[in-house]
Amino acid sequence: MKVTVTVMLKDGVLDPQGKAIGHALAGLGFAGIGEVRAGKVIELDLAETDPTRARAAAETMARKLLANTVIERFDIAVGGA
Amino acid sequence: MKVTVTVMLKDGVLDPQGKAIGHALAGLGFAGIGEVRAGKVIELDLAETDPTRARAAAETMARKLLANTVIERFDIAVGGA
Numbered sequence: 001m002k003v004t005v006t007v008m009l010k011d012g013v014l015d016p017q018g019k020a021i022g023h024a025l026a027g028l029g030f031a032g033i034g035e036v037r038a039g040k041v042i043e044l045d046l047a048e049t050d051p052t053r054a055r056a057a058a059e060t061m062a063r064k065l066l067a068n069t070v071i072e073r074f075d076i077a078v079g080g081a
Numbered sequence: 082m083k084v085t086v087t088v089m090l091k092d093g094v095l096d097p098q099g100k101a102i103g104h105a106l107a108g109l110g111f112a113g114i115g116e117v118r119a120g121k122v123i124e125l126d127l128a129e130t131d132p133t134r135a136r137a138a139a140e141t142m143a144r145k146l147l148a149n150t151v152i153e154r155f156d157i158a159v160g161g162a
Contacts, residue, residue: 006122021123024146030138032128039122041087042102047113057111065105 001046003058004077007067008039042066051078082127084139085158088148089120123147132159 009015015037022036044061048054058076067074090096096118103117125142129135139157148155 008122008124018123021147025142028142028145030142034126034128035124036126037124039124041089041120041122042099043089043116043118043120045115045117047115061106061109061111064109066102 001049001051001054002079003044003046003054005042005044005058005062005066006039006075006077007042007062007072008037008074010071010073013071039072054078082130082132082135083160084125084127084135086123086125086139086143086147087120087156087158088123088143088153089118089155091152091154094152120153135159 009018017038018036021038022033025033025036044058046054046057048057055076055078058078062074062076063069090099098119099117102119103114106114106117125139127135127138129138136157136159139159143155143157144150
């Protein structure tokens with residue numbers, strides 16, 4: 001079962017990577033760009049076939065390794081392409 | 082209007098970061114983990130209010146800066162939280 005974990009910096013935490021992307025886009029001539037936030041996605045292919053347990057497993061993984069919950073928040077999407 | 086661009090390595094392109102995450106999870110005792118792929122998300126806050134044009138703008142940004150289309154594919158999601 002495919003599980004996608006999206007990790008973003010929490011609102012209020014300074015995001016230099018996002019800022020750099022915003023500046024680069026402005027430098028390329030794109031206008032009307034407000035805040036830009038950068039994060040990461042981790043696609044996991046789990047042997048678990050029960051969606052609820054797959055989500056629970058992914059949440060434990062996110063808390064233990066994938067996200068730094070002091071400064072980052074994460075979302076989990078189960079299934080899908 | 083919020084636009085989310087998700088950039089992943091194309092299938093078939095070696096993903097050392099994903100492999101490292103997979104190994105680290107196995108080392109932490111998680112079992113039943115198949116392939117792990119890592120990618121990035123960029124959340125853009127655009128002044129554009131028309132979803133079609135916002136998507137088109139984000140696609141141009143992705144092609145010009147956010148993704149390396151030789152080895153990466155990207156998805157664009159318009160609106161949402």
